[in-house]
Amino acid sequence: MEELPLPPGFTARKLDQVRKAFEAALGADKVFFEDLDRLTYQDKFAIDEDAHHPSGAVGPTTVEEVQAIVKIANQFAMPLWPISRGKNFGYGTSAPELAGSVVVDLSGMKKIEFDAANGVATIEPGVGFYDLYDYLQANGLPFWLSTPGNSWGSVIGNALDRGVGYTPYGENTKFLCGLEVVLPNGELVRTGMGAFDGADTWGLYPFGFGPGWDQMFVQSNFGIVTKANVWLMEEPESLMGMDVEFDRPEDLKAMVDCIGPLRREGLLRQSPSIGNWLRAASILTTRDEWTDQPGALSDDVIDAIRKRFNIGWWGVSLRLYGREEMNKAAYKVLESEIGKIKPMLVKPTSWVKGQPMERSGFTGTPMTFPLQNVNWYGGRGGHIGFSPILPQDGDKALAQFQRTYARYKEYGMDYQGSFAFGERHLINVNAMIIDKDDDAKMAKIDTFFRALVADAKANGYGEYRTHLDYMDLVAGSYGWNNNALRRLNETVKNALDPNGIIAPGKSGIWPSRLAGERKS
The missing domain is CATH 3.40.462.10 (FAD-linked oxidases, C-terminal domain)
Incomplete structure (x- = not known):
């Protein structure tokens, strides 16, 4: 048995309390804290695999379960690492930046809705490119995806990491149009026109009123995206x-x-x-x-x-x-x-x-x-x-x-x-x-x-x-005005997530509580 990976300030006893709280909220069948589970969520492409071992994982299938996970994480100051499907090969796959974090595996959230009049797919994070492709084929919908070189991954996950495909819709992040997000305090928010009760334009107009937040949740750790609208290209002549x-x-x-x-x-x-x-x-x-x-x-x-x-x-x-x-x-x-x-x-x-x-x-x-x-x-x-x-x-x-x-x-x-x-x-x-x-x-x-x-x-x-x-090295290379951008990111992080529970260290953004974990 390998040494149990623990986040900063945790003991094995406290981790066991966290596990039991997750089991009470989700059911034991959605909580994964055995040695084999931890092995499953490691990054086998990493130079040092030992640097990114999770302490366990949870597998919610509903938004309410994601909110329950966030509530428990705040209670225990447990770092979480959300993944869509964990197929981001070459960039970390399913492993957390901070060793000992609990992976929030969203691959079981696989609902698909489709607006055929406008070519808008409303999907959850577990929907992979093969899933959405099969859905289009099975329903005779004349629309094309923008697939990356590895299509095992999540459609939402790829767009949230600025993945690139091969068609005119290849810059996938540009074709997000409205997100549903669980914030670090457990509150559920919809961006763009999704914030307007009864609007049927959530997937059509990306900005809404006021600041545009879609891109704020791209490559960030400001919340957990549980749903997104994605524009697809109509099959050309x-x-x-x-x-x-x-x-x-x-x-x-x-x-x-x-x-x-x-x-x-x-x-x-x-x-x-x-x-x-x-x-x-x-x-x-x-x-x-x-x-x-x-x-x-x-x-x-x-x-x-x-x-x-x-x-x-x-x-x-x-x-x-x-x-x-x-x-x-x-x-x-x-x-x-x-x-x-x-x-x-x-x-x-x-x-x-x-x-x-x-x-x-x-x-x-x-x-x-x-x-x-x-x-x-x-x-x-x-x-x-x-x-x-x-x-x-x-x-x-x-x-x-x-x-x-x-x-x-x-x-x-x-x-x-x-x-x-x-x-x-x-x-x-x-x-x-x-x-x-x-x-x-x-x-x-x-x-x-x-x-x-x-x-x-x-x-x-x-x-x-x-x-x-x-991530810390690259974030540090964006150094204009004494790393003003990183300081802005971390100001937002600390305001939204004072307990520093959502993906600490993602894109070099560290909460104050864990600032000592930053690497060169």
Whole structure:
């Protein structure tokens, strides 16, 4: 039996009192405090798994049960860590930031309502992408999801952590429209038009009257979201586009400078993502098929892998959605602009409603195959994401790639990276693929990650999300005016949650009571 993880100031006796209070409120079948339960809610991708062990978990299935949990947590000053489904791989999965916290597992809350006239899904946190997709299919509803690379996760959870999908609705957090939230004092609030009794516009107008609170509950610890309205994209008449490969690392500059203007002007409404060769190869093969040499792969090995699978150093998939005649006209522009930067390969694709559909993220189909990349090194695989925000500038993107690639080589890591387009920005998503059974390599990961953060910070780039291990580090990098933003966040935190019970440390936001737990 492992040592019982306890939050600060707790004894085993006090934890047992908390467990009994939860059982009285929820029933023993919704309270999980055995050794196997604690093991289930650990993060197996973490560099140090022991840093984030929960003391137990509870599994509410109603809003009233969530309120009861919050009431008990306040009574005992027990830290809670809410999760939707716990599938946020690479960022912490289901484990808490503060060891000893009780995980509030919302995966049993799975209700779905759908406004077919307006394309609005009203869902609970346990609804995953597969669940919502199956609901749409079973009810013959012509709407598409915006699915991330791992669709095991929660639709709400993904949007609340600013996850990104592949369709024109790819920036998922932007398509939240009204939340239901249990506040740290147990009170239930609805944001936007949900605050107006009897309004049938809760899922239609995102702002309501006064401050807009939806985004205040994104990546924060100000409450527990129990319901959300999510806008879905109506199935288009047609889809057209191309998969494009480029031969050299230096081609990244031309790709960004070509695609960026097309995204900003609205010709491309999706969130295209430029990915390097390993993003494609890691789901098709494993490293041991090519070499047994330590350190980062040589150019010769990379060239051999690319040749076998006929992939570029960089690749990008570009898609157009809407009426067929409009897509045909837009495709001509797209084809001309891409042709100017001399790709090594262009593979056109098209679909019209009524034809057999490509089952991919571009058509709102859930998927999990990108997670195959964790098998790249063998052993117990995993990955951690390093993802700074950049402007859509080819020179700056290329410089950022070159700095990052040099760091990967310095630390003997194979580089998997991508550059995903928003309307005005790029997210440079770098996957640090790990082998938990390689002690020598694992010993380098923390220093490697911190070097990447420091490099980005020196050039004015901050991360948009991060793993539990680095929430304090990343929050601290947003240092303008003596970390004024963090101080604002913590002022709000202490006002809403004086006992500091909801997700202490989430996004580097610590309540005063637990401020001593902050890490560098």
